[in-house]
Amino acid sequence: MANVxxxxxxxxxxxxxxxxxxxxxxxxxxxxxxxxxxIPVLAPCAGTIAELRMEVGAxxxxxxxxxxxxx
Amino acid sequence: xxxxxxxxxxxxxxxxxLAMGGEAKLEKRRSQGVLxxxxxxxxxxxxxxxxxxxxxxxxxxxxxxxxxxxxxKIAGYGKVRxxxxxxxxxxxxxxxxxxxxxxxxxxxxMREVATKNGLPLIxxxxxxxxxxxxxxxxxxxxxLGQDPYEYRRLRETPWVSALLxxxxxxxxWYACLSDFVVMRKGATMAVASGRVTSKAIRQEVDSEELxxxxxxxxxxxxxxxxVDSDEEAIETVKKWLSYFPSNQNxxxxxxxxxxxxxxxxxxxxxxxxxxxxKVYDVRKAINCVVDRDSTMELKxxxxxxxxxxMARLDGHPVGILASNPMFKxxxxxxxxxxxxISFLVLCDSFNIPLVFLVDQPGFLIGIxxxxxxxxxxxxxxxxxxxxxxxxxxxxxxxxxxxxxxLNMGGGRNSDEVLCWPTADLGFMAPGxxxxxxxxxxxxxxxxxxxxxxxxxxxxxxxxGLAALYETHAVIDPRDTRAHLIRLLDIHRGAQGRRIGQHxxxxxxxxx
Numbered sequence: 001m002a003n004v005x006x007x008x009x010x011x012x013x014x015x016x017x018x019x020x021x022x023x024x025x026x027x028x029x030x031x032x033x034x035x036x037x038x039i040p041v042l043a044p045c046a047g048t049i050a051e052l053r054m055e056v057g058a059x060x061x062x063x064x065x066x067x068x069x070x071x
Numbered sequence: 072x073x074x075x076x077x078x079x080x081x082x083x084x085x086x087x088x089l090a091m092g093g094e095a096k097l098e099k100r101r102s103q104g105v106l107x108x109x110x111x112x113x114x115x116x117x118x119x120x121x122x123x124x125x126x127x128x129x130x131x132x133x134x135x136x137x138x139x140x141x142x143x144k145i146a147g148y149g150k151v152r153x154x155x156x157x158x159x160x161x162x163x164x165x166x167x168x169x170x171x172x173x174x175x176x177x178x179x180x181m182r183e184v185a186t187k188n189g190l191p192l193i194x195x196x197x198x199x200x201x202x203x204x205x206x207x208x209x210x211x212x213x214x215l216g217q218d219p220y221e222y223r224r225l226r227e228t229p230w231v232s233a234l235l236x237x238x239x240x241x242x243x244w245y246a247c248l249s250d251f252v253v254m255r256k257g258a259t260m261a262v263a264s265g266r267v268t269s270k271a272i273r274q275e276v277d278s279e280e281l282x283x284x285x286x287x288x289x290x291x292x293x294x295x296x297x298v299d300s301d302e303e304a305i306e307t308v309k310k311w312l313s314y315f316p317s318n319q320n321x322x323x324x325x326x327x328x329x330x331x332x333x334x335x336x337x338x339x340x341x342x343x344x345x346x347x348x349k350v351y352d353v354r355k356a357i358n359c360v361v362d363r364d365s366t367m368e369l370k371x372x373x374x375x376x377x378x379x380x381m382a383r384l385d386g387h388p389v390g391i392l393a394s395n396p397m398f399k400x401x402x403x404x405x406x407x408x409x410x411x412i413s414f415l416v417l418c419d420s421f422n423i424p425l426v427f428l429v430d431q432p433g434f435l436i437g438i439x440x441x442x443x444x445x446x447x448x449x450x451x452x453x454x455x456x457x458x459x460x461x462x463x464x465x466x467x468x469x470x471x472x473x474x475x476x477l478n479m480g481g482g483r484n485s486d487e488v489l490c491w492p493t494a495d496l497g498f499m500a501p502g503x504x505x506x507x508x509x510x511x512x513x514x515x516x517x518x519x520x521x522x523x524x525x526x527x528x529x530x531x532x533x534x535g536l537a538a539l540y541e542t543h544a545v546i547d548p549r550d551t552r553a554h555l556i557r558l559l560d561i562h563r564g565a566q567g568r569r570i571g572q573h574x575x576x577x578x579x580x581x582x
Contacts (some may be wrong), residue, residue: 008399009437035432036500037400038348062439 010034092164167199189318200240374406462562
């Protein structure tokens with residue numbers, strides 16, 4: 001299991017995957033909005049999305065776990 | 072004693088000294104795939120160039136004199152790619168290369184000779200810290216702190232450290248005083264070992280977690296480069312040295328560029344999106360500007376919204392300080408500030424011109440940054456940039472907002488400021504400006520909002536800056552390389568030899 005951490009405080013603009021989806025390492029799984037920039041969130045490793053802990057439009061904090069990738 | 076016997080005795084003494092900590096310990100290292108100190112020197116130095124200093128030095132304590140060949144720190148001079156250097160290689164097989172009276176004298180001599188003669192100083196680190204019982208009690212105090220210049224850095228010559236094992240005590244301190252630090256995965260660096268730390272704070276602490284590569288490449292920024300093996304670490308040291316002069320009084324070394332060194336300069340348009348809210352990895356853009364295969368990124372995993380890179384332009388070393396929108400949208404956080412400051416100090420100290428590639432939405436604002444003294448770091452950066460005396464050229468590729476416009480070399484903070492036609496010099500993003508300045512947001516009054524965004528965008532274009540001569544040229548992005556080469560040549564001066572004033576060379580080594 002690997003945690004996906006938000007590197008900035010901002011809000012969730014798009015979620016690009018659903019629980020159960022297979023992902024590759026460095027695949028974009030969501031896009032955050034902060035400092036007027038669209039900031040991609042990348043999968044830290046290949047695997048399957050086990051949890052999504054973010055909602056479109058909702059705020060996230062720096063360091064928050066926003067998803068979990070399972071093997 | 073006749074000469075024959077004297078020479079036999081000499082050879083026997085030499086053989087004992089070269090045996091280091093003994094075959095059992097050396098064999099154990101071999102089985103772990105780790106080089107010993109002399110093997111490391113063999114691959115660091117050009118063949119046949121090692122001139123050892125202190126082979127017959129041993130501990131001043133009689134009871135361990137015969138088990139401390141070279142007193143655990145092998146020192147001397149040699150050549151790296153035909154350039155003279157001084158070196159200290161820690162021999163972990165001899166009392167863990169712990170710090171002692173005699174090997175302290177060896178380090179001091181290397182430091183003094185390197186400084187006096189303008190040679191880089193290289194530390195191959197792996198050491199346990201203070202030797203016991205030497206350092207205990209009042210007698211221990213009497214051997215500590217006897218050299219008031221032991222920790223004074225004026226950067227007369229470059230210092231380089233390789234962290235190649237457990238590094239505590241001198242290997243840690245010298246790494247933290249160095250201009251470049253490379254770490255092998257599996258090596259550790261900390262104030263004290265995991266074992267000592269666990270006892271002191273009464274918590275189990277793992278050495279790797281305490282001072283492994285993740286700690287120093289991601290969180291502290293104390294390590295500039297990460298590698299997998301001793302051999303790769305030493306190759307990385309050689310590569311880093313290739314960008315730097317041997318001392319402050321020499322220009323950065325020019326290497327005639329290879330015939331195929333010109334990159335695909337047109338591809339830069341493919342990598343940098345026109346929509347300035349879209350992110351990209353600036354390293355791809357840099358590769359369209361500098362000589363092909365000439366880059367070496369420093370602190371790649373730390374403060375990543377700023378990318379710091381050594382590179383060459385037409386064979387001349389340059390320091391690239393670039394925004395990287397790929398991380399945090401290019402917003403500059405405290406780690407990125409500290410990384411930028413350390414890079415300014417490095418380049419200014421060793422006559423390396425600076426190129427800023429700018430695309431940043433401002434400093435990353437928020438409670439976390441304030442807690443870490445962001446305003447102080449931002450002004451420290453401004454203080455540093457105003458003390459830089461090597462040539463500086465700033466290229467504004469897309470956005471450059473707020474105070475960070477100045478930190479990234481805007482205004483008179485660079486010798487030349489160039490803009491791409493896509494440059495956007497607002498104090499903040501036009502949409503945010505419409506809201507903050509005029510109280511208009513998109514939802515309530517979309518027509519007025521769009522008008523204001525258009526108006527604010529127009530005022531902040533490259534053309535507005537060019538009309539006021541606040542940018543010296545608006546350039547075709549594909550010609551960035553050509554402009555930089557010509558302008559750096561101008562700013563190197565008539566003799567083509569630029570030695571800075573090194574006003575930053577006494578700045579601290581850690582930020």
